[in-house]
Amino acid sequence: MAQEKRVKHLRQTLLWPVYLLPLDENAPLQDHWEHLATPSPDNPWSEVDDEFGDPSEFQARHYNEFVTFLPPVQRFLYGQGLGRSVTKVYGESPIRVMRRHDVRRARVTLAEGDVPIELGVVHVDLYFFFDIDIALLTLEVCADDLPLDTAQNLLFRFGRAYPAYWEQDSGRGGHCPWKVEWLDADGQVLATSDYENREKYLSFVCRHRAPTTASHWEFLMSPLVLHHADKKGLVRYRQLEYYRMPYMAYLALDRADTLARSDSIRLALGNEAGGEAATLPYSDNYLADFEQRYCYDRNFSAGGGQKAASVRFLASGDTLVVTGDAADEFYACAQTGILARFRHQHFLMFMIAHFQKAALHMFSDRLVGAVSRLDITNPKANRVFRRDIRNAHENFLRFAHRYWFHHISHQAQVHELFEKTRGHLRLDDLYSEVREELQDMGSFLDVEAMRKQNETxxxxxxxxxxxxxxxxxxxxxxxxxxxxxxxxxxxxxxxxxxxxxxxxxxxxxxxxxxxxxxxxxxxxxxxxxxxxxxxxxxxxxxxxxxxx
Incomplete structure (x- = not known):
């Protein structure tokens, strides 16, 4: 009987981008984070202190993270100090990070009757960006000593905002865990999932023509409120992605050399465990160029024999997975090794790519809304349309020069992983589409202005x-x-x-x-x-x- 493959240490970081609705329709800039800056019984969020504040607390890890990126990306991520007048051109970072500390553990039951899996909650953060109405919920969890099949199923099912369907026999939400519970430091349950509540999801879509979220994710986002929900809340959001959240995963295996090709395929493409190791989830034709499309094997060697030879990166755009040998000290080191890079440099790289994608989707959604409200026979609607398009042009110009990067690092690993992630997300195509939409609307406004001028x-x-x-x-x-x-x-x-x-x-x-x-x-x-x-x-x- 073959020895069971085990994951000695697992990390999963979920990324959920949402579109923040304007607080004031007439204001060109929205500072949503200001409404979460003061903790209260109804607001568990507090702003994360800048790591660059006190030189005595600035660690080598922070330095390694900083020098990974090119100067324009450094200014985006960290801003610049105000010690010299020249730095006032850039000022502080346009990113604001809020963190909540009440959720300390997650208890996940994958299937009815299964033993619950206890996950440690490392961070629960909300990222806000100046002048871009986007928030990124990031949740990092960890677990030790899991069977590989269990780890695969956990990665596959955990980050589900709402169910895609319901299983006929059990009523369980399709592709979702049986139950997810958020726990505090004392083990008390703070919120529980409700994937099985089919009536809730059906009635919500019927009434609002938009999906709702599972109750435990709704709790994690509070006091932010889903736009169509009946609850009151100043900061409201809409969903941009589909029900499955993008994620990163770090797996330290007991023996990385026993990881089969089918396991790598399932991890890269975010599939659940498949039972027999030799069984491929898709056809041979579809997977013929799998290694070229999804694997980053700069240092990977199937036979081992060198430093980090067992480390393999798998990138599909919506997932970024790294596998390696738990016995490799460099791979498992949380200060200078692959684990440290995964949690910091690779996370920032993954976050930038998905922030860019979410921002472009937000611009596209905003333009669709502006066109939908346009009525050329209504002078007031025309004025509102001109204002919306003018603000969109202004915001997109700042986005293109402040947040849009083709290259974020000259370090080969980060640079090439970013290129692979961007390629799978088709960011350049999405950018071109939004830019053309803005140009079309700008051309329409120019034609309208010329027409009115000619009439005059x-x-x-x-x-x-x-x-x-x-x-x-x-x-x-x-x-x-x-x-x-x-x-x-x-x-x-x-x-x-x-x-x-x-x-x-x-x-x-x-x-x-x-x-x-x-x-x-x-x-x-x-x-x-x-x-x-x-x-x-x-x-x-x-x-x-x-x-x-």
């Missing part, structure tokens, strides 16, 4: 043309053909009004009829137009209908 010019031209009558009249009076200087004042005032009032009303009339008068002038100046058509054009000016 036409109106002024018509008014000027027909105003020649009044100009000639007043000029005629001013030529002194009649000596009215000796006439009484009342006579002269009445004479002025006799010319001014008809000229004034004629000018108003030409403004009102300027569009029709423009058509009449066009037909009058066109030598190919018959006099009958010219006559009908004149009738349209007077009566608004074709003449006889």
């Amino acid at each position: 010019v036409v109106r002024l031209t018509v008014v000027t043309t027909f105003g020649l009558v009044g100009t000639v009249t007043t000029g005629f009076i001013g030529m002194n053909l009649f000596d009215w200087t000796q006439q009484p004042t009342l006579w002269r005032v009445l004479s002025f009004l006799a010319v001014f009032l008809p000229t004034f009303f004629l000018t108003l009339y030409t403004v009102v009829k300027s569009r029709r008068l423009s058509d009449f002038l066009d037909s009058l100046s066109d030598e190919t137009v018959t006099w009958g058509r010219r006559w009908r054009a004149l009738m349209r000016v007077w009566f608004g209908t074709p003449g006889p």
Whole structure:
């Protein structure tokens, strides 16, 4: 009988991006994190202190993390100090991190009747970004000494925001754990999942045409409130991703060399355990280039024999998994080894890629909403549309220059993993789509502005043309053909009004009829137009209908 494969240490970091709704529709910038900055009984979040505050507490790990990234990315992640005037150009980091400490453990039951798995909760953080209405919920959990099959099923089922379906026989949420419980430091249950409550999910989608979230994730996000929920809350969010959350996983195996190809495939693509090691989850044709597409094997060697030769990275975009031998000190070191890099450098790399994806989805969603509210016959709707598109252009410009990176590091491992992750997420294609949508809407606004400008010019031209009558009249009076200087004042005032009032009303009339008068002038100046058509054009000016 083959020896059971075991995971000596497991880490999973879930990343859940959500779209934050504006607090004020008219405000160009939204500071959502300010409403979570003060802890209270209803708000368990508090801001994480900057690690760059006290030099005496600044560790080598922090330094290693910092120098991994290129200077533009360093300014994005950490900002710059204000010790010299030149650094005031960049200022502090545009990232704000909130953390809650009440959830200390998670108890996960994968299937009915299974022994619950106790997970230690390392961090529960919320990442906010200046000028981008995105929040990233990050949850890092850990466990020791699990069978590999159990670890695979845990990675597959744990990060589910809501069920995709329900199993016919048991009513269990499809692909979801049987139960998830958040525990505090004393082991008291803070929240429990409700994947099996099918009526809740069905009625919510029926009423709101949007999915709701499981109760334990809803608790973890509080006091943030799902947009369509009936609960009150100032900071509200909408979902951007589908029900499965992107995640990172670190597996320290008892013997990494026993990991089969089918195991690597299931870990890379986020599949559940498959039983027989030789059974592939997909066809041979589909998996023919698996190693090239999903595996990062810069140092991996199936035969071992060198430092970190058992370390293998698996990247599919929505997952980033690293496997290695628990007996390898470099792999298991939490200060300078692969585990430290996984929790810090690799996490930041993964976070940047998914933040960019979420931000682009947010821009696309915002543009769809702006177009949906557009009504070209409604002047107020037009003004709101112009304001929304102008704000979107402004925000996208800042995003493109502050948050958009093709390269984040010259260190080969981070650089190449970032490239592989970006490729699977198709970030460049998504960026091009959003940029083209913005350009199309900007072009529409330019065309509308030119159309209104042309209409104004036409109106002024018509008014000027027909105003020649009044100009000639007043000029005629001013030529002194009649000596009215000796006439009484009342006579002269009445004479002025006799010319001014008809000229004034004629000018108003030409403004009102300027569009029709423009058509009449066009037909009058066109030598190919018959006099009958010219006559009908004149009738349209007077009566608004074709003449006889």
